[in-house]
Amino acid sequence: MSTVDATAGEAPATAGEARSAGWKSSLRERLQQLLAFASLIVIFTFFSIANSSFFNYGNVTNILFSTVVIGTLALGTTFVIITGGIDLSIGTGMALCAVMSGVFITNWDLPIGVGVICAILFGGLIGLVNGVNVAVLKIPPFIATLAMMLVAQGLALVISDSTPIYFNEDPAYTKISTGNLLGFDFPNAVLVLLLATVICVVLLNKTILGRYTYSIGSNEEATALSGIDVRKWKIIIYSLAGLFIGLAGVMISARLGSAQPGTGMGYELQAIAAVVIGGTSLSGGKGSIVGTLIGALIISVLNNGLQIMSIPQEWQSVILGLVILVAVYADMVRKREA
């Protein structure tokens, strides 16, 4: 949204007033993002003061590194959630894509590049099926993707025969995640996340895909009556989220050096939490990519900081739950005052 007031000529007085009101409301939208960012800073500062081993280059890159998988999943899911949908299949879907990456690269001996692209496209296929189920068969997104979550979990185990697939013969594969393309100690995985974020920002804000994502979430029927093929765009949006499932599958297996078929469950809720903390509304129509990234960062900063402070795992979960409540409540209070 631009705040440039470039209209020349005289506007009617009422329109002039309306314009300043519009400016104010866009400021408010910005404030919301600033607020999420501010809370990230506050949490970050808190841990820096509370524990001396929190704020240093090694730990900060560590935090960024651990944001990659959740962040990647959350980016794609943001689109789906803005349409008013939900995607529960991203966690186990990611595990399935990791297994497929292992199948392509270790079992079938495809070149790493080809294998990676195939794994990402396989994620797109998962999303495509979700999209068709939701948009064509009109199955509610919660149910359609819940079913896909179970299907993906089962398939991952069936295909891998319930055993991890290792990438031992392709040490270059792990470099996708842990290598330092920049030449200094900065993991490639973080670069991938940043690149994915930029792509998503452009897609959501500068393309018709993004416009229709907001539009569908804001009022689906009106969008259809405006002559937009809602079915087609929903399928595209779910498929796009699927590509990010595939990417996350590659990133997690590259980090571990293996595809773990039994994992994945629970990641979807963390990713959705990141999206919600970032200010995206579960009822659709509203949300931002940068917010999602900040949400994902808040989660990993919390996890990391609490760990460093030797707070038990169980309590970390309690605190994360409370953070979600506070974030969503703060968002609602802000809206009520608006």
Place this chain on the structure above:
Amino acid sequence: MDVAVPSAHPPPRYLLEVDGVSKDFPGVRALDQMHLTLRYNEVLALVGENGAGKSTLMKLLAGVYLPDRGSFRLDGQPYQVSGPKEALERGISIIHQEFNLMPHLTVAQNLYIGREPRLGGFLLSERALNRRAQELVDRLGLPLDVRQVVGNLTVAKQQMVEIAKALSYDARVLIMDEPTAALNDAEVKTLHDLIRRFKRADTGVIYISHRIEELKAISDRITVIRDGHYVDTLDTASTTMKEVISLMVGRTLASDAKPENVRADREVVLSVRGLSTKELLKDVSFDLREGEILGFAGLMGAGRTEVARAIVGADKISGGVIRLRGREVRINNPAEAARYRIGYLSEDRKNLGLLLEHDVAANITLSSLAERFTRWAFVNHKATRAAARRMVESLNIKTPSVTQATKNLSGGNQQKVVVAKWLVKDCDILIFDEPTRGIDVGAKEEIYKLLNDLAAAGKSIIMISSELAEILRMAHRVVVMTEGRVSGILDHTEATQENIMHYATLRPDENSADAAELGIGPDAKAGGGVAVDTEVGQR
């Protein structure tokens, strides 16, 4: 755009023709041999009761359904489209009754949704979009900021966005379904100005409305349909609206009797003094007497609904006193209001007033379930059905049985179900917010009769309405509001269309001195020389 008017042939007589179109749905014949012609340069009003087949006809024209029999012709050429997009491209633009806007997007984004200016097919050009939208809005003379988010606009402005959107398609046939349902009289005038400017030698408008009185002002001809059948087409100039109504309902209606004043010695049941809220209301004061129908008039956003919400405790009040039969009360939420026997019937019947999926009995007994129909937390269904049957009978609710799902009832009968709910609860004060919105003419009469009967039986009624005719006909006294204040309270002899509009459009600085005074009399009216500013910038 293929405006195919073959030059060799004589020009077609009609812009749009509907010829013998029929459409069946399982169990219902929605349209039967429908016939309709729209001439060039005319506004054709299409009227009929709810369920007469108007919306089916619109959906056929939009390509949402296909007709079973019959055909359409546009400029004398066969017209058959496969969806809304194609209809728009052929020049048929439809403004649907329910708002079809994306509340989270800006005005500009809404106006050009699906047709945004693009760079290379996929990238958006926000600057070009805003420029184009601003040009459109300026051309139409609408006071809209194209960068503003639609959800933050008033209902009237949202309606303007709808209209601007429809006109932006280079439409030649503009179809409007109840465009004024949410507008007050001043805003209706703005809309009519827009329609008149749209009317050209190669365009036409089909105007669907329940507000019979506006047809005289805007239409050239009136086509009446009933139960999916074509009834008649009349020239507006040589027709009385009574004729139109009797054609619509298929019978003649009782004429409009005017109410008497309620005797001033009746007890004041509700007395409001200095009611204020943080958001809007400032120093609202009025009295409601037993057996009185107190009308609340004002422009959209004047604060009428907010007064009702503040009284029943749905909104927090920041100041003021509410007295019930002289006793000061503090009402914190609608449940407490119900305990004080105040019932609020929301304007948004479908979302806030009824459980549509549930049956009539469940709805009627909902509010009084705990106190009257429950023993040990078990609901006595037999008793609820019996109570519901008594209400169905006494209010003449048309339903096959009390176990019928409420969504299957007509709008008027749904409204009666809501009334019944509060009567079972034994309410003395009933606040009706737009009691006849979206209800057809025949059913309106029944609601009016019901209101009069309730008042005669000693119930006290607040009636909020955007239809002046309704206020004038029903209310014993009229409270006029503007910008959160009471700008005038008129008794029945003073309440005329002109007077109400005058007070409804007073600016706060002009009326702040005498705003809160009760019973504004002739001296206050002396200020009538002030220019009436209609608030909805008629440019």
